[in-house]
Amino acid sequence: MVKWRGRRRSDNVEDRRGAAAGAGLGGLIILLLRFIVGRFGIRGIFILAVVGIGLYMAGVDPIALISGQQVAQSEDTTIDDETLEFVQVVTAETEVVWSQIFAEEGYIYEPPRVVMFSNNDRSACGAAMAQMGPFYCPLDKTVYFDPSFFDELARRFGAPGDFAAVYVIAHEVGHHVQTITGISAQVRNAQQRARGQGEANALQVRMELQADCYAGVFANRAERASDFLDEGDLEEGLRAASAIGDDTLSRQAGREIKQENFTHGSSEQRVRWFRQGFQTGDEDDCDTFNASTL
Numbered sequence: 492m493v494k495w496r497g498r499r500r501s502d503n504v505e506d507r508r509g510a511a512a513g514a515g516l517g518g519l520i521i522l523l524l525r526f527i528v529g530r531f532g533i534r535g536i537f538i539l540a541v542v543g544i545g546l547y548m549a550g551v552d553p554i555a556l557i558s559g560q561q562v563a564q565s566e567d568t569t570i571d572d573e574t575l576e577f578v579q580v581v582t583a584e585t586e587v588v589w590s591q592i593f594a595e596e597g598y599i600y601e602p603p604r605v606v607m608f609s610n611n612d613r614s615a616c617g618a619a620m621a622q623m624g625p626f627y628c629p630l631d632k633t634v635y636f637d638p639s640f641f642d643e644l645a646r647r648f649g650a651p652g653d654f655a656a657v658y659v660i661a662h663e664v665g666h667h668v669q670t671i672t673g674i675s676a677q678v679r680n681a682q683q684r685a686r687g688q689g690e691a692n693a694l695q696v697r698m699e700l701q702a703d704c705y706a707g708v709f710a711n712r713a714e715r716a717s718d719f720l721d722e723g724d725l726e727e728g729l730r731a732a733s734a735i736g737d738d739t740l741s742r743q744a745g746r747e748i749k750q751e752n753f754t755h756g757s758s759e760q761r762v763r764w765f766r767q768g769f770q771t772g773d774e775d776d777c778d779t780f781n782a783s784t785l
């Protein structure tokens with residue numbers, strides 16, 4: 492278990508879970524009122540108000556009656572608060588580590604925003620959907636994810652544990668680092684000059700493996716600076732890195748394993764680069780672009 496409880500929380504995390512459902516309920520009530528006015532005129536609203544007040548005085552919340560969700564929502568709150576605190580603390584730890592690394596080179600680190608959503612949301616890069624998995628949008632410099640992905644990681648991909656979630660967040664923060672250092676832009680330019688999709692994908696793999704290596708650098712530094720990890724955490728991270736390798740995902744989906752279609756690297760490569768970053772804690776050891784073997 493990562494030692495995250497009671498630590499400093501980041502202000503850069505936005506919890507948008509349940510936002511869409513709330514808007515849906517409001518919209519539903521407006522539609523209902525429009526229907527009643529259209530059908531029965533203003534008198535309809537009057538009757539509805541009388542019925543509503545009657546129910547309220549009898550101890551029934553009419554809104555809860557319409558939505559039918561009030562009770563379930565209040566039960567969820569404790570679990571949700573825990574997820575939020577966990578993500579805020581992990582984000583804060585990444586801010587400390589990357590601020591330190593940037594300061595060593597004489598730069599100031601501007602951290603990303605982190606948005607948690609449920610089911611779907613909007614990013615500057617287009618729709619954010621739970622089934623896309625966590626991603627980083629360079630246009631609004633924000634990490635997006637539906638935390639239900641972490642359950643999926645445990646159940647479907649066989650990579651449980653809170654450090655698996657830390658690894659995923661740290662990987663996306665790694666993409667933020669690549670963006671603000673200009674690496675992402677260089678890769679995109681090179682991809683535009685690439686001959687064919689295979690070559691463009693190969694560049695994408697190097698980019699993803701570097702983000703894995705950065706996640707390892709983060710884990711090393713967070714451990715050294717604030718005793719963040721516990722026994723078994725590294726194994727959880729390595730298992731997660733292995734579980735979401737392109738070859739493993741292809742095999743699970745029953746697809747043919749073709750190296751030229753890889754965009755994130757094989758399980759073995761992802762494990763190797765995460766481990767590389769973790770062993771040295773030096774981001775200079777994450778130069779996947781000039782590595783002869785990945």
Ligand SMILES: [Zn+2]
Nearest residue numbers: 662666699702
């Ligand atoms: Zn990635």
